Amino acid sequence: MDRKKIEKELNNQLNKEFYSSYLYMAMSAYCESISLPGFAHWMKSQAQEELFHAMKFYDYIIERGLKVDLLKIDQPEKEWESPVNIFEEVLKHEQCITESINNLVSVVEEEKDYATRIFLDWFVSEQVEEEASADAVLQKLKLTGGQGSALFMIDKELSTRVFTPPVTNE
Numbered sequence: 001m002d003r004k005k006i007e008k009e010l011n012n013q014l015n016k017e018f019y020s021s022y023l024y025m026a027m028s029a030y031c032e033s034i035s036l037p038g039f040a041h042w043m044k045s046q047a048q049e050e051l052f053h054a055m056k057f058y059d060y061i062i063e064r065g066l067k068v069d070l071l072k073i074d075q076p077e078k079e080w081e082s083p084v085n086i087f088e089e090v091l092k093h094e095q096c097i098t099e100s101i102n103n104l105v106s107v108v109e110e111e112k113d114y115a116t117r118i119f120l121d122w123f124v125s126e127q128v129e130e131e132a133s134a135d136a137v138l139q140k141l142k143l144t145g146g147q148g149s150a151l152f153m154i155d156k157e158l159s160t161r162v163f164t165p166p167v168t169n170e
């Protein structure tokens with residue numbers, strides 16, 4: 001097993017999870033600026049969830065006796081075209097993360113690193129939920145036209161999201 005290769009891949013994914021948190025904080029700030037506090041709250045909860053993901057990788061890297069390498073975090077966009085566009089971008093981003101996790105699974109399988117394969121199972125399932133929750137909001141926005149009173153109602157609904165760190169065996 002190439003431990004250096006595994007270390008690099010895990011640190012890359014750690015960076016992507018931190019970037020995800022950064023991206024959702026940027027979206028949250030933008031939603032605040034266009035007077036959508038419920039959207040802003042949803043994005044902030046999502047950012048917290050991403051930090052939780054990042055810390056799972058951080059703790060795992062250390063637990064395996066590998067080195068954490070905190071890479072530079074890219075600057076996210078600052079503005080989006082519309083509420084629909086924001087959720088299109090959320091879904092697109094989560095699809096990229098799913099692809100990244102799947103690639104990571106392929107690498108650790110090639111390297112016969114079965115412990116990391118098991119660790120990644122949680123993320124494989126989590127990504128199904130991540131995509132589904134983004135898509136659910138996107139579909140609702142599209143169906144209702146995402147404007148006026150419909151937008152107001154969706155904003156109210158999104159304000160009820162509560163982030164509770166999932167209980168895991170890690």
Ligand code: FEO
Nearest residue numbers: 017050053097130
């Ligand atoms: Fe950490 Fe939203 O994937």
